[in-house]
Amino acid sequence: MAAAAPVTTFATAGGATLSPDHYVDVAYEEKLRLWDEVKADPRFPDYLYGCYECGICVAACPSAKFYNFSPRKIAQAAAREDVELIFEQMNDDVWNCSQCFSCNRCPRQNSPGGLITILREVAVNNGLASSKAALEGYTRIVYKIMTTGTQVSPDMLQADAFPDWGPGVMEVSDNLELWRKALPPETLHTTSMSWQVDDKTLTELYLIWHYTGVMDLIAEVDEGLHMIILDVMEETLEEAGFEI
């Protein structure tokens, strides 16, 4: 039998009559601190006006078709300032969003996807274990994009990283070079790269990532990855005459 749904508390410190099922070991004050950080984001007022729970965002949401995920509940929890539920969502729900912003068709002009952007950033900036786990599968993508400046490359098609790509991915990744040879020659039959990015562009990308705090985000999620990327970056930047 499925576990009973957690009882809504619209929590305040000491005010709840029944505890929610999840994250009882995290202090209310910590959850409140993270929520205050979300609210303090300058984008927040433009992403949430009020919600009358019409569900148009869920109807438009591709993730909601496949996961137990509801952008409506994200907007509702934020509107109600349900600190306990928001913390649960910040850990479990926000990573099911593909950030396509189909939910922006909201008649109240809310942006549940925008709220999720902020929730994710707060989760990562505060080193929530769930954010590390959620992003683990993306290590290779992050590495690839941030070192070469190119998109997903064929050799990233690996079943262990992307179980949701289905059972066929195993067969493809096991014989990747052979499969690539079946494609038109314009692809150069490469497996480790999509295309070559020139050094000037790469230098600009590195500088943007450095100065906008993207590197700090990476460090928070995966220290090892951060070191590897930094090595590559520093070399390129040094050659281009930049010192960071």
Add this chain to the structure above:
Amino acid sequence: MSDRIVVIGGGPAGLEAAAMAGRLGAPVLIVEKRSHLGGAPIAESYAALTHGLQSAEELMGKMMAAATDLDRVEVRTESEVVAMSGTGGNFTVTISSNGSEETVDAGAIVLATGFQHFDPGRETQQYGYYEFPDVITIQDAEGMLKEETFVTPSTGKPPERVAFIQCVGSRDRQIGNEYCSKVCCGISSKQAIEVRQQVPDARVFIFYIDMRMYGYWENEIYWPAQEQHRVNYVKGIVTEVLAKNGRLIIRGEDTTMGRPMEVPMDVVVLAVGMEPSPGTRHMADILGIATNKYGFVETVHDVLDTVTTAVAGVYVCGSATGPADLDDTISSAGSAGAKAVAYLRSGAEVPA
């Protein structure tokens, strides 16, 4: 043939009907049971009126002046109509004031005896209204809001958490009131805004079945309540109110989140609906006009004539005909006053 119009009830409907008939040149006599004019907004100490948020006392004062400044309009307070005889154009109305009776002639009668708030103890002790001092009704809340002293009644302190429960005594087959009382969503939202203004640290929740914020109530009340005043709307009706450790607990389902809820509250406000007032029921008997199954007065057409009764010369307006907000009431009352005058001038009903 009498040219006088007797208006029964001196609330917003009666005042508007009297002012309209008076301005059209008819002598008018307002018969009011209470000691004052202004009806429920004055008797129940309403704070701001829903939609517009202007002072109820001030607007009722304007309405009283508009009627009573006319020489042709007479007022009898603490008076009741106890009998009526005759037919349209030639009614004889018996009025009882402080134990003495007088009869007056009238060509037409306008009934404007309004509504009463549903009594939450009428069928069952719903939500513990008579058990817990901190469970109050919207009219109780109006009094506190008017004095700007919105507190938890049992402690006298400002509340931290306030819940409104919608549809109390409305939309309920078991109670016998299947209709929507039309105004309570707006009033609760208005009060929620006032609570947030007067007690800025309070969290305010509205538990509802459907929010019926028609027309401009949506953008003037509902959206600002959510967006500027951070009132929380939760779809799901509370099933019971309990007390635990000296605090109220409300139990229900948070339907859109799909889970049961138990939430502590300091004050629970019951959005009680409208029922015909005892005066409306009683006057309908005396005047011989039909009422519907709920006791509200019926008119000759649901849509095209909302004020003419089946008894020639007798008109009805405001919430005596069913749940009505003040805008509705003023509109129907003006129509009733005008149609009563037209009837007297032409001796015939205005065709629907």
